[in-house]
Amino acid sequence: MKGIIDNTLREGEQLPGVAFTCKEKLDILELLDRSGIAIADITMFGVHEREMDFVEEASRIKKRIQLGISVRAIEKEIEGCFKLPVDELFIIFPVSPIHIRKKLNLTEEKLLERLKNILASFSKEKKKLNIVAEDASRADTDFMKKFTEISIELKAPTILFCDTVSVLYPRKTYELVKSWLDMCAGNIETGVHFHNDFGLSTANTLIAIEMGVDYPSVTISGIGERGGNASLEEIVLGMENLLGIDPGVDKKILQLIADKTERYSGIIISPNKPITGLFPYTHESGIHVDGIMKDASTYEPINPEDVGRKRQLVIGKHSGIKGMLNILKNTDVNTVDLDLNGFLSKLILKLVDTRRKKINRLINAYHGEWGRRLNLWKAVLEEISKRTGK
Numbered sequence: 001m002k003g004i005i006d007n008t009l010r011e012g013e014q015l016p017g018v019a020f021t022c023k024e025k026l027d028i029l030e031l032l033d034r035s036g037i038a039i040a041d042i043t044m045f046g047v048h049e050r051e052m053d054f055v056e057e058a059s060r061i062k063k064r065i066q067l068g069i070s071v072r073a074i075e076k077e078i079e080g081c082f083k084l085p086v087d088e089l090f091i092i093f094p095v096s097p098i099h100i101r102k103k104l105n106l107t108e109e110k111l112l113e114r115l116k117n118i119l120a121s122f123s124k125e126k127k128k129l130n131i132v133a134e135d136a137s138r139a140d141t142d143f144m145k146k147f148t149e150i151s152i153e154l155k156a157p158t159i160l161f162c163d164t165v166s167v168l169y170p171r172k173t174y175e176l177v178k179s180w181l182d183m184c185a186g187n188i189e190t191g192v193h194f195h196n197d198f199g200l201s202t203a204n205t206l207i208a209i210e211m212g213v214d215y216p217s218v219t220i221s222g223i224g225e226r227g228g229n230a231s232l233e234e235i236v237l238g239m240e241n242l243l244g245i246d247p248g249v250d251k252k253i254l255q256l257i258a259d260k261t262e263r264y265s266g267i268i269i270s271p272n273k274p275i276t277g278l279f280p281y282t283h284e285s286g287i288h289v290d291g292i293m294k295d296a297s298t299y300e301p302i303n304p305e306d307v308g309r310k311r312q313l314v315i316g317k318h319s320g321i322k323g324m325l326n327i328l329k330n331t332d333v334n335t336v337d338l339d340l341n342g343f344l345s346k347l348i349l350k351l352v353d354t355r356r357k358k359i360n361r362l363i364n365a366y367h368g369e370w371g372r373r374l375n376l377w378k379a380v381l382e383e384i385s386k387r388t389g390k
Contacts, residue, residue: 001245002214003038005191006232008261010041010070011224015267017373018223022054024264028220029058031260033065035253037232039215041090045071045081052084059085068130073114078122088128090160091118095147096135108143112150119154131156132193135164137176148183158189158215163204166197166227173204177211191215194230196222201230206238209245220261221269221276233258233275237302252308266373268366275307282312286320289313293326317348 009025012018020028025042032040042058043051058067068088071077081089093115100106106114115131122129131151136144151159161180168176177192184190192208194201194217205216222231233254239247258276262269271278281304283289291298292313304311313327321340328335 005039005215005217006032006037007041008219010043012219014225015223018265020264025054031257033063036249039066039068041068045069045077055084090130090132092132092134094134096138099135115150128157130158132160134162136161137163137167145183152187160191160193163194166195168204169200170203173207177208189214193217197227202234205230210243221258223267237275255308281309284314284316285318286323289323
């Protein structure tokens with residue numbers, strides 16, 4: 001594994017209703033740079049003129065991280081990217097039959113011809129050209145072989161295999177990625193970009209890494225189109241703890257990156273989100289608390305201190321007497337005369353009551369606000385129409 005590609009500033013912002021400011025994107029980029037992420041795909045070419053201001057500023061503040069920009073496989077747009085202060089291009093070639101015929105209205109032969117022309121035309125440019133095989137998991141095997149062979153023959157440095165609509169599951173990932181890596185035969189750098197519509201992008205990405213892919217692609221907290229993408233923090237900890245591979249990323253910054261992105265995107269981190277959620281290092285159940293008190297590794301696969309977090313033991317419906325006494329001894333409460341069962345019964349009623357009155361209200365407010373946010377374009381359009389009289 002040569003390095004991680006983070007797509008948050010492009011893919012993450014493609015989530016409906018998400019719109020980062022230039023300063024917010026620079027904040028996230030700076031943290032990614034500090035953490036050791038190798039490459040950041042920071043925007044899509046032609047999205048908005050203000051994005052180009054961000055690209056200019058990003059090139060000034062970056063230190064180690066390489067900056068990439070995504071672009072369609074259209075020569076004029078690719079030429080435009082060469083004028084920008086980025087290090088790499090991610091040139092998107094849809095490769096599945098449905099994308100080639102229905103979206104591009106091309107034949108497979110015409111797309112291969114376009115690949116040849118683009119690589120031949122820009123082979124002398126200094127910026128790194130990454131070939132992105134969009135929807136590769138649904139591509140015809142023979143076509144994918146030709147596509148890969150041409151990329152190698154014309155000296156494209158990197159090719160990325162994309163599971164655009166999440167048709168992969170672990171066994172299928174192994175079979176397809178193995179077949180594709182055999183086509184590459186070590187003659188070209190490889191990467192993967194997997195989506196998460198069935199909650200399998202992290203597992204699939206880890207399989208690809210274990211098989212020797214050079215550049216896994218991720219987003220912070222997994223935010224991205226539809227169900228999102230492989231999560232940065234899950235891939236980093238999965239590589240280290242499960243695969244025994246050094247991801248080259250500072251784990252202690254991951255929580256800060258996730259928290260900033262939560263604020264800037266408006267996408268709340270689920271409390272039970274692995275690594276960066278509220279609950280991975282919080283314990284209530286009597287059996288678990290008892291185990292944690294004896295040896296934390298009984299119920300914690302990740303040491304919270306490794307990711308800049310602290311363990312928290314709390315009292316709730318499933319607490320045991322021993323666990324409650326252990327927690328209460330660190331308070332000023334005299335437990336000798338305390339009716340623990342009565343205390344627990346009252347606490348349970350309070351938990352239910354406050355959930356109904358407060359948590360449910362917050363959930364309704366959050367969903368209501370996002371419903372309004374997704375339709376904000378209508379209000380803006382109406383405002384402009386009134387102003388112009390059209």
